[in-house]
Amino acid sequence: MLNIKAGSTSHSAYNLRSVYSDVEERHTLAVIVENEPGVLARVIGLFSGRGYNIESLTVAEIDHTGHMSRITLVTSGTPQVIEQIKAQLGRIVPVHEVHDLTVEGATVERELALFKVRGEGEHRVEALRLADIFRANVVDSTLESFVFEITGTPEKIDAFADLMRPLGLIELARTGVAALSRGPDSRV
Amino acid sequence: MTGQTEQTGGQMTGAKMVVQALRDQGVDTVFGYPGGAVLPIYDELFQQNDIRHVLVRHEQGAIHAAEGYARSTGKPGVAIVTSGPGATNAVTGLTDALLDSIPIVVLSGQVPTFMIGSDAFQEADTVGITRPCTKHNWLVKETDRLGSTLHEAFHVATQGRPGPVLVDIPKDVQFATGSYGGKETRSTRYAPPVKGDAAAIEALARAMETARRPIFYTGGGVINSGPEASKLLRDLVEATGFPITSTLMGLGAYPASGEQWLGMLGMHGLYEANMAMHGCDLMICIGARFDDRITGRIDAFSPNSTRAHIDIDPSSLNKVIRTDIPIIGDVAEVLKELLGAWSARGRKTDREGLAQWQAQINEWRAKDCLAFRNSDKVIKPQYALQRLEALTKDRDRYITTEVGQHQMWAAQYLGFEAPNRWMTSGGLGTMGYGFPASVGVQMAHPDSLVINVAGEASWLMNMQEMGTAVQYRLPVKQFILNNERLGMVRQWQELLHGERYSQSWSEALPDFVKLAEAFGAKGIICKDPADLDDAIMEMLDHDGPVIFDCLVEKHENCFPMIPSGKAHNEMLMGEVSTAHAIEAGGAVLV
Ligand SMILES: Cc1ncc(C[n+]2csc(CCOP(=O)(O)OP(=O)(O)O)c2C)c(N)n1
Ligand SMILES: [Mg+2]
Numbered sequence: 001m002l003n004i005k006a007g008s009t010s011h012s013a014y015n016l017r018s019v020y021s022d023v024e025e026r027h028t029l030a031v032i033v034e035n036e037p038g039v040l041a042r043v044i045g046l047f048s049g050r051g052y053n054i055e056s057l058t059v060a061e062i063d064h065t066g067h068m069s070r071i072t073l074v075t076s077g078t079p080q081v082i083e084q085i086k087a088q089l090g091r092i093v094p095v096h097e098v099h100d101l102t103v104e105g106a107t108v109e110r111e112l113a114l115f116k117v118r119g120e121g122e123h124r125v126e127a128l129r130l131a132d133i134f135r136a137n138v139v140d141s142t143l144e145s146f147v148f149e150i151t152g153t154p155e156k157i158d159a160f161a162d163l164m165r166p167l168g169l170i171e172l173a174r175t176g177v178a179a180l181s182r183g184p185d186s187r188v
Numbered sequence: 189m190t191g192q193t194e195q196t197g198g199q200m201t202g203a204k205m206v207v208q209a210l211r212d213q214g215v216d217t218v219f220g221y222p223g224g225a226v227l228p229i230y231d232e233l234f235q236q237n238d239i240r241h242v243l244v245r246h247e248q249g250a251i252h253a254a255e256g257y258a259r260s261t262g263k264p265g266v267a268i269v270t271s272g273p274g275a276t277n278a279v280t281g282l283t284d285a286l287l288d289s290i291p292i293v294v295l296s297g298q299v300p301t302f303m304i305g306s307d308a309f310q311e312a313d314t315v316g317i318t319r320p321c322t323k324h325n326w327l328v329k330e331t332d333r334l335g336s337t338l339h340e341a342f343h344v345a346t347q348g349r350p351g352p353v354l355v356d357i358p359k360d361v362q363f364a365t366g367s368y369g370g371k372e373t374r375s376t377r378y379a380p381p382v383k384g385d386a387a388a389i390e391a392l393a394r395a396m397e398t399a400r401r402p403i404f405y406t407g408g409g410v411i412n413s414g415p416e417a418s419k420l421l422r423d424l425v426e427a428t429g430f431p432i433t434s435t436l437m438g439l440g441a442y443p444a445s446g447e448q449w450l451g452m453l454g455m456h457g458l459y460e461a462n463m464a465m466h467g468c469d470l471m472i473c474i475g476a477r478f479d480d481r482i483t484g485r486i487d488a489f490s491p492n493s494t495r496a497h498i499d500i501d502p503s504s505l506n507k508v509i510r511t512d513i514p515i516i517g518d519v520a521e522v523l524k525e526l527l528g529a530w531s532a533r534g535r536k537t538d539r540e541g542l543a544q545w546q547a548q549i550n551e552w553r554a555k556d557c558l559a560f561r562n563s564d565k566v567i568k569p570q571y572a573l574q575r576l577e578a579l580t581k582d583r584d585r586y587i588t589t590e591v592g593q594h595q596m597w598a599a600q601y602l603g604f605e606a607p608n609r610w611m612t613s614g615g616l617g618t619m620g621y622g623f624p625a626s627v628g629v630q631m632a633h634p635d636s637l638v639i640n641v642a643g644e645a646s647w648l649m650n651m652q653e654m655g656t657a658v659q660y661r662l663p664v665k666q667f668i669l670n671n672e673r674l675g676m677v678r679q680w681q682e683l684l685h686g687e688r689y690s691q692s693w694s695e696a697l698p699d700f701v702k703l704a705e706a707f708g709a710k711g712i713i714c715k716d717p718a719d720l721d722d723a724i725m726e727m728l729d730h731d732g733p734v735i736f737d738c739l740v741e742k743h744e745n746c747f748p749m750i751p752s753g754k755a756h757n758e759m760l761m762g763e764v765s766t767a768h769a770i771e772a773g774g775a776v777l778v
Contacts, residue, residue, distance in 0.1 A: 020510060037327065038315060049320055080506060087503035093324040093344055093378055 021079050026055070027102040028109060028179045029086065030188055031071040034094040035061050042092050043071060052085050053077060056111075056154070058176040068096070070188075072178050074154075099188055106182040112175045113157045114139070115148040119168030127167045134160050197370050202331040202362040203228035206295065209338040211238050212371045215266050217257060217631050218242070219250040223270025224310060225297025228362035230268075242631055242660060245652035247274050249624035251281020251352075252650070254292045256628030259611045260586055262414060264291040264345050265628060271297045272310030275356075276317065280618060282352045283321040287615025288437060289412055291350035293341050294322075300360035301329050314356045323351030329358065331366030339374035348380030349501040350412050380500060384517030384525055392472070392496045392513050393530040399470035399494075400541030401548075402430045405453065408437030408614070409475020409499060411607045413519035418607045420523035421474065422446070427527070428537055431549055433461035435476050436599055437614040444603030450549070454482045455750050456596040459557035459759060460549055462748070465490050466756035467548070473497045475519045478509040479615070480777075488755035498522045557748050558600055560762055567717050569594060569669045569740040573601035573641070576667060579724050584636045585609065586629045590622040590646030593675040593746045598641040620649030623666060627653055630662040637665070637728070644670040644737075645694050654707040657733040665727050666735045671742045672697060679745045683760075700737035707733075715739040752777030 033039045040059055047054050056074040061067065075085060082100070089098045101107045115136070117127045124146075131138065131148050134156070140147035150160055154177060161172060181187060200208065206229050210218065219242045222230045233241050244250040247269045254265025269278050275296040285292050299308040315327045324344050328334050337355055345353045396402065404425060410417045418441045425432050425448050432442050433450040442449060451458035453465055465471065471493045476482070483489045489509060496513035497505050505514040515522055560570045587602060588611040589595040595612060604610050611629060613621035626640040640647075647668050657664050677692040701711030710730050714723035714737070727734045747762035 038319065041316070042319060045320055080510075084503060084507055087501075087505070087507075091349075091501065091503055096377075 026076045029073045030099040032097040035067040035069040039094045056176040107179050109179040111177050112151045114173045116171040117168045118145045118170050123167045202334050203232045205334050205368045207232045213342050218266040219253040220268030225271035225359050245655045247277035249653045252621050252624035253628030255290045256611050256625030257632045260629040261632045266293050268295045272312045275314040284616040284618045285352035289350050291345040292352045294354045296356050298356045298358040301358045318354050322354050325354040327356045331364040335368040336373040382518035382521050384515040384522035388515045389525045397536040401468045401545045402470040403468040404432040404472050406438045406474045407435040407476025410441040417520035439610045440604035440607045443605040460552040462756040463552045468493045471495045477504045484750045485755045567740045577602050586638045588622040588625040588640045590642040591617045591619045592643040594643045594669040596746045619646035623650050624653050626664040630664050639665045642668045645674045658708045669740050700735045704735040709733040711735045713737040
C-alpha cells in the first residue's frame with residue numbers, strides 16, 4: 001500500500017519489512033547508548049520483561065569523552081517480534097541509535113574465547129595441532145595444560161569447542177559477539 | 189510569581205533547587221507525604237507560598253491525585269514521596285500512569301549517597317524498583333546535576349508519548365549546595381518525531397476517498413496530544429461524515445452528542461461500535477493501541493479492513509495488529525496534514541457507499557444495546573447513572589471512576605462533550621484510582637463539579653483520602669454504586685466459573701453515612717428509585733465532600749460483553765441467555 005522499498009529501517013522510523021512471516025530469524029543489533037548508570041539494566045529488563053530472547057550481549061564504552069557505549073545484541077524472533085524489539089529499544093531514553101545489522105547489509109561478526117585444555121601425550125599433541133588449524137593462540141601453558149585464545153564467528157568457536165571436548169577441555173570463557181558492517185561506510 | 193522567585197540561577201541547596209525548578213516549570217500544586225529522606229525539601233516548601241502542597245493520606249493517593257491533575261489540565265502532575273516505603277507505595281500509581289500515558293513527575297527521597305547499598309533505614313533500590321514502571325528515572329548523586337535532571341524529567345514526562353518519570357534524590361544531595369542554571373540546562377537530546385510521513389498521509393487520504401465502510405477508532409492519544417487534536421478530529425469527522433468510536437481512554441475527544449458518534453468500543457463497548465469495527469473496510473486508528481480489551485480475538489479482528497494507525501510511539505505500530513498505513517507522529521500534527529492532503533485532493537468520499545454504511549449502522553443502533561429492564565423497587569445501576577447524567581450533564585463537570593462494573597456503566601451511560609473531563613484507570617485497571625484522582629482534579633478545578641463514580645469495594649481501597657478531601661475543603665462527590673459485591677468479579681464467576689462466587693462479596697461494609705460523618709463530611713444513602721433524583725440534587729447542592737451510598741441491584745451484569753477469546757461479532761447482549769457463552773479456552777484469558 002505504501003510503496004516504500006523494503007529493506008533498511010535505519011533511516012526511517014517505519015517498519016519497511018513484511019512482518020507477517022512466522023519464521024524465526026536471528027538478528028544482530030547494534031545499540032548505541034549513553035553510558036549512564038542503569039542503562040544495561042534497562043536493556044536487559046526490556047528483554048526479560050517482554051519475553052524476548054537474548055542469544056548474546058556484549059557492551060563496552062566506545063567513546064570515553066562522549067560516554068557512549070555500544071551494545072551488540074544477538075536475538076531471534078519472528079519479523080514482527082524483531083520489529084517490536086527495535087521499537088522498544090528505541091523508546092529507552094538513553095538509547096541513541098538502534099541498528100539492525102542483519103538487514104542493513106553484510107556484517108563481520110567476531111567473538112573471542114579462551115579455552116583451558118588439560119591432557120598429556122597424544123591428546124596434548126592433537127590439541128595443539130587443531131589449535132594451529134583454527135588459528136588459536138596459546139596464551140598460557142604448563143606441562144599438563146594449555147589456555148588457547150581463539151577469535152572467530154560463534155560457529156567457529158562452537159566447532160573448536162566440539163573438537164576440544166574429547167581432548168580435555170575443562171573450562172571455557174566466551175565474550176559474546178561484536179559486529180560491524182562490511183565496507184567503507186559507517187551507518188552508526 | 190512572588191518576590192522569592194526573582195533570582196532563578198546561582199548557588200543554592202539541593203532542596204531549594206527542587207522548589208525553584210518546580211516554580212520554573214510553572215508547577216502550582218504538588219501532592220505528597222513527608223518522611224525522613226525528604227525533610228530538607230519539606231523545609232523549603234514550608235518557607236514559600238508559590239507552590240501548594242497537598243498532604244495526601246497514602247503515597248498511592250498522591251500519585252493518582254497527580255494523575256487526575258494531569259489528565260484534567262494537560263499539564264504534568266507532581267508528587268513527592270519519601271524513601272523506602274514512600275517510594276514503594278508509589279509503584280502502583282507509576283504503573284497506572286505508564287499504561288495510560290499520563291505525564292507525572294515523582295520526586296522521591298533517598299538515603300544519603302554514602303549510605304546507599306548498606307541496607308540503611310528506609311533504604312530501597314527505588315530506581316531499580318521503578319525502572320520498569322516509569323518512562324525513565326534518575327538517581328541524582330551530585331547537587332550540581334539536580335537542576336538539569338529535574339528539567340529533563342519534566343521534558344521526558346511530557347514529550348513524545350507522555351508517561352511517569354521519577355527522580356530519586358539522596359538526602360545529602362538535598363542538603364549540599366550546588367549551582368542551578370534554570371530551565372535551559374536540561375540536555376535537549378530527547379526529541380521524538382512529531383511530524384508524520386507525507387507519503388503515508390497521502391496514502392491514507394487516498395484510501396479515505398474510496399472507502400465504503402470507513403471508521404475512526406480513536407484513543408487516549410488524541411487527548412494527550414492536546415485540545416488542538418480534538419478540534420481537528422471533530423473537523424475531520426464533520427468533513428468526511430465517517431462514523432467514529434473511541435476507547436475508554438479517548439472518551440470526550442469527539443463529543444458524545446456528535447452525529448457520527450457510535451459510542452465506546454471494546455469488551456463492554458456498544459454493539460454498533462463493535463459491529464462497525466468488525467465490518468469496516470477502512471479503519472483509521474488515531475492514538476489508540478489495539479489493547480486486548482478492544483480487539484477481542486485477534487485472528488477474527490476486523491477481518492476485511494485496511495488499517496491506518498497514527499501514533500507517536502513507533503512501538504505501538506504492528507505490535508498486536510498489523511497495519512497497512514503506519515503513521516508515526518503527534519496526533520494534532522498528523523491530523524492537520526491529513527486534512528490538508530485530503531482537502532488538496534478535492535475532499536472526496538464515496539457518498540453512495542457511506543450512505544449504505546450509515547444505513548447498516550442505523551440498523552445496528554436500533555438494537556438499543558444499552559436497554560435494560562428498569563425497576564421501581566430497586567435502583568438499577570444503569571438507571572442511577574442515567575439520572576446522574578441527566579442532572580449533571582449541563583454543568584461544568586469532571587468524572588473520575590474506580591474499576592469494575594460501575595466504571596463500564598459510567599463509560600456507557602455518561603456522555604462526554606469535551607476532552608480532559610473523564611479520568612479513569614484504563615490500562616492497569618487500578619481499583620482505588622478514582623477517589624484520589626478526584627482529589628487531584630478538584631485541586632486543579634476548584635469551582636467545577638467533580639464526581640467519582642465508584643464501586644464500594646474499589647472505593648475502600650483508598651478511602652483514607654477522605655481526610656485530604658475534608659482538610660482542603662474539596663467538594664468531591666463520591667457516588668458509590670454499592671452492590672455489596674466485587675461486581676465485575678462476580679459477573680465473570682457467573683459467566684465463566686459455574687456461578688461459584690469465590691470471595692466476591694463485600695462483607696462487613698461500613699455505614700457510609702456514618703463514615704462520612706466521622707471524617708467531618710456529608711453522607712447520603714439512597715435505596716429507593718423514587719428518591720434518587722432528590723438525593724442526587726442534595727449531593728450536588730452540598731458545598732463540601734459527599735459520600736453518596738447508592739444501594740443498587742446486587743446481581744446486575746454489565747452488557748454488552750465480548751467474552752475473552754471471542755470476536756467483535758460474538759457479543760453477549762443483556763437479557764439473552766448467557767449459558768455456555770464462554771468456552772473453557774476463554775477462561776484462561778483475563
Ligand atoms: C487493585 C485491584 N485489585 C483487584 C482488581 C480486580 N477487580 C477488578 S473489578 C473488581 C471488583 C470491583 O468491585 P467494586 O469496586 O465494588 O465495583 P463493581 O464491579 O461492583 O461495580 C476487582 C476485584 C483490580 N482491578 N484492582
Ligand atoms: Mg461493587
